[in-house]
Amino acid sequence: xxxxxxxxxxxxxxxxxxxxxxxxxxxxxxxxxxxxxxxxxxxxxxxxxxxxxxxxxxxxxxxxxxxxxxxxxxxxxxxxxxxxxxxxxxxxxxxxxxxxxxxxxxxxxxxxxxxxxxxxxxxxxxxxxxxxxxxxxxxxxxxxxxxxxxxxxxxxxxxxxxxxxxxxxxxxxxxxxxxxxxxxxxxxxxxxxxxxxxxxxxxxxxxxxxxxxxxxxxxxxxxxxxxxxxxxxxxxxxxxxxxxxxxxxxxxxxxxxxxxxxxxxxxxxxxxxxxxxxxxxxxxxxxxxxxxxxxxxxxxxxxxxxxxxxxxxxxxxxxxxxxxxxxxxxxxxxxxxxxxxxxxxxxxxxxxxxxxxxxxxxxxxxxxxxxxxxxxxxxxxxxxxxxxxxxxxxxxxxxxxxxxxxxxxxxxxxxxxxxxxxxxxxxxxxxxxxxxxxxxxxxxxxxxx
Amino acid sequence: xxxxxxxxxxxxxxxxxxxxxxxxxxxxxxxxxxxxxxxxxxxxxxxxxxxxxxxxxxxxxxxxxxxxxxxxxxxxxxxxxxxxxxxxxxxxxxxxxxxxxxxxxxxxxxxxxxxxxxxxxxxxxxxxxxxxxxxxxxxxxxxxxxxxxxxxxxxxxxxxxxxxxxxxxxxxxxxxxxxxxxxxxxxxxxxxxxxxxxxxxxxxxxxxxxxxxxxxxxxxxxxxxxxxxxxxxxxxxxxxxxxxxxxxxxxxxxxxxxxxxx
Numbered sequence: 001x002x003x004x005x006x007x008x009x010x011x012x013x014x015x016x017x018x019x020x021x022x023x024x025x026x027x028x029x030x031x032x033x034x035x036x037x038x039x040x041x042x043x044x045x046x047x048x049x050x051x052x053x054x055x056x057x058x059x060x061x062x063x064x065x066x067x068x069x070x071x072x073x074x075x076x077x078x079x080x081x082x083x084x085x086x087x088x089x090x091x092x093x094x095x096x097x098x099x100x101x102x103x104x105x106x107x108x109x110x111x112x113x114x115x116x117x118x119x120x121x122x123x124x125x126x127x128x129x130x131x132x133x134x135x136x137x138x139x140x141x142x143x144x145x146x147x148x149x150x151x152x153x154x155x156x157x158x159x160x161x162x163x164x165x166x167x168x169x170x171x172x173x174x175x176x177x178x179x180x181x182x183x184x185x186x187x188x189x190x191x192x193x194x195x196x197x198x199x200x201x202x203x204x205x206x207x208x209x210x211x212x213x214x215x216x217x218x219x220x221x222x223x224x225x226x227x228x229x230x231x232x233x234x235x236x237x238x239x240x241x242x243x244x245x246x247x248x249x250x251x252x253x254x255x256x257x258x259x260x261x262x263x264x265x266x267x268x269x270x271x272x273x274x275x276x277x278x279x280x281x282x283x284x285x286x287x288x289x290x291x292x293x294x295x296x297x298x299x300x301x302x303x304x305x306x307x308x309x310x311x312x313x314x315x316x317x318x319x320x321x322x323x324x325x326x327x328x329x330x331x332x333x334x335x336x337x338x339x340x341x342x343x344x345x346x347x348x349x350x351x352x353x354x355x356x357x358x359x360x361x362x363x364x365x366x367x368x369x370x371x372x373x374x375x376x377x378x379x380x381x382x383x384x385x386x387x388x389x390x391x392x393x394x395x396x397x398x399x400x401x402x403x404x405x406x407x408x409x410x411x412x413x414x415x416x417x418x419x420x421x422x423x424x425x426x427x428x429x430x431x432x433x434x435x436x437x438x439x440x441x442x443x444x445x446x447x448x449x
Numbered sequence: 450x451x452x453x454x455x456x457x458x459x460x461x462x463x464x465x466x467x468x469x470x471x472x473x474x475x476x477x478x479x480x481x482x483x484x485x486x487x488x489x490x491x492x493x494x495x496x497x498x499x500x501x502x503x504x505x506x507x508x509x510x511x512x513x514x515x516x517x518x519x520x521x522x523x524x525x526x527x528x529x530x531x532x533x534x535x536x537x538x539x540x541x542x543x544x545x546x547x548x549x550x551x552x553x554x555x556x557x558x559x560x561x562x563x564x565x566x567x568x569x570x571x572x573x574x575x576x577x578x579x580x581x582x583x584x585x586x587x588x589x590x591x592x593x594x595x596x597x598x599x600x601x602x603x604x605x606x607x608x609x610x611x612x613x614x615x616x617x618x619x620x621x622x623x624x625x626x627x628x629x630x631x632x633x634x635x636x637x638x639x640x641x642x643x644x645x646x647x648x649x650x651x652x653x654x655x656x657x658x659x660x661x662x663x664x665x666x667x668x669x670x671x672x673x674x675x676x677x678x679x680x681x682x683x684x685x686x687x688x689x690x691x692x693x694x695x696x697x698x699x700x701x702x703x704x705x706x707x708x709x710x711x
Contacts, residue, residue: 421522422523423522424469424522425470426666427469429659430470430471430490430659430660431492433605433657433660435494437707437708438492438706439704440493441493441495441496441683441704442493444682444683444702445496445575445577447573447575447576448575448576
């Protein structure tokens with residue numbers, strides 16, 4: 001499935017900029033195609049405007065899956081990842097590409113890792129129709145993710161006694177170069193090296209050894225970094241599809257018919273930001289309501305404990321409402337696990353999550369956990385009461401069904417009887433014969449046509 | 450339209466009696482050469498093939514191919530009304546939903562008429578090739594029946610071993626074992642008692658006795674039975690419908706037991 005939106009907490013501004021150029025309108029800067037061959041049709045890329053013409057597509061190991069993956073590396077502005085957007089299989093689409101429009105201006109004519117082709121080549125294929133309407137969107141990726149595999153790996157910086165040592169950045173880079181030959185190449189480009197080193201410093205303890213900085217991976221720093229990314233991502237609202245599925249759904253309490261009525265009388269009805277499906281709602285609107293709720297809540301309740309108490313009280317009375325604080329925490333948690341599941345190896349993710357739950361001073365999820373526990377309880381109750389309801393409803397139906405069934409049963413029995421009557425004793429006895437080791441007649445004699 | 454007059458109603462009764470313990474429902478396929486039947490038991494390890502040639506009837510008329518789907522138990526019930534010397538006439542339309550059976554007793558000037566409801570039976574027909582068997586034994590049908598029922602007391606299966614010394618039926622069971630050996634011999638006074646063994650190569654096969662005993666229910670049809678064996682192919686037990694070869698036959702096929710020494 002194509003992911004329609006992918007928030008980039010690392011560099012929100014770049015993402016915004018590139019999405020401004022998203023529309024396949026004749027915006028000349030954002031059109032890249034590959035040379036046409038039968039096997040390798042042109043592909044459409046949308047690249048950020050700020051990426052310079054020196055940017056190249058290189059193959060680097062994916063930080064999560066450790067498979068070679070293509071990234072766009074610009075010597076000036078950093079590293080970009082590609083997100084492939086496809087039309088759903090049920091509604092096939094295709095691209096109509098007219099390269100003649102900007103044949104002359106295409107200074108950023110870009111191929112896969114191959115060297116540049118002469119521009120004349122570009123205009124040669126003129127209009128082109130591709131079969132699959134795939135769109136590759138380049139958005140900034142924090143280089144720290146690309147460095148992580150080397151930083152956390154056991155091979156480098158393992159001193160005697162299994163203790164992590166401070167090591168020069170070159171050692172980490174060497175390890176990455178082993179996995180991807182392109183890596184050593186991009187290190188030589190412009191400010192890439194400085195960028196990588198500065199990002200490395202954010203998740204590592206550093207010491208200065210004779211003018212040379214040495215790095216040692218720090219779990220705590222990584223956690224803080226990831227958390228700040230998640231916070232930035234969840235600050236306003238998550239993308240609508242994520243918001244709906246992971247925040248609204250998860251926090252939704254089951255509707256218990258009668259109690260629901262009370263809700264509207266005790267609580268002001270607008271305190272339910274997402275009872276209606278959020279799809280029509282624009283994300284900014286949702287964000288606004290959210291912030292207003294947050295401020296309301298903070299005036300009403302002085303401490304988290306108080307807030308929790310009111311939540312609990314109102315929840316019990318009124319088949320549950322997520323408080324703004326709880327919603328925010330849920331959003332943060334979703335954002336955090338999204339980042340983890342997209343860029344970090346699973347083994348590291350479990351460590352991070354454990355750390356996150358242990359370190360209460362960074363962020364305290366307990367109100368959310370309490371709330372979720374309560375929702376789960378309510379759901380269970382609702383489910384059990386519903387199944388009871390089903391049971392009674394079934395009984396009503398049974399009046400007719402029972403008759404039907406009895407009728408059927410009688411018919412079946414009659415059929416059976418008739419069949420039995422038409423079966424001689426010899427045939428019945430033969431059924432008991434052990435025919436193991438005997439082949440079927442059709443194995444010996446061919447069927448007549 | 451089918452119209453077939455059979456001088457001996459008992460002949461059809463015997464045939465049906467022989468098949469009904471093996472097969473429940475089956476088609477009697479009528480065409481201008483006669484009435485044929487092919488059916489398998491529920492387990493599909495045995496097959497019965499009957500041929501009533503047109504010559505067995507007088508007169509016989511069948512313009513078009515007709516399949517008479519019959520429940521054999523029901524047919525038995527009707528044929529139970531037949532007496533020894535009755536003449537049977539079978540009648541059916543071209544696409545019949547019932548079979549008309551007319552029983553005439555010449556002596557008693559009595560006519561009984563029955564209509565038997567027919568059914569649609571989906572049956573596959575197997576092509577049975579003419580086979581040269583390694584061993585063929587012709588013997589009194591009563592003798593074969595006796596051997597089978599006797600050995601049935603010992604075991605569920607019988608091993609038939611045919612070699613130049615004769616033919617040996619052996620059963621090995623929980624209470625012990627037993628065997629019957631027959632040698633070729635001819636009785637000048639009573640040729641029906643002859644045991645004729647034709648052997649091209651020795652053969653040993655094992656069969657389910659319950660099935661063989663079932664086949665032996667055809668014994669009243671004929672004084673003689675012909676048993677043909679070859680390794681790896683079904684056993685053939687054949688009874689002629691009457692001593693006249695042109696009347697037709699009733700053949701039973703049974704798959705040998707493989708890899709199951711009992």
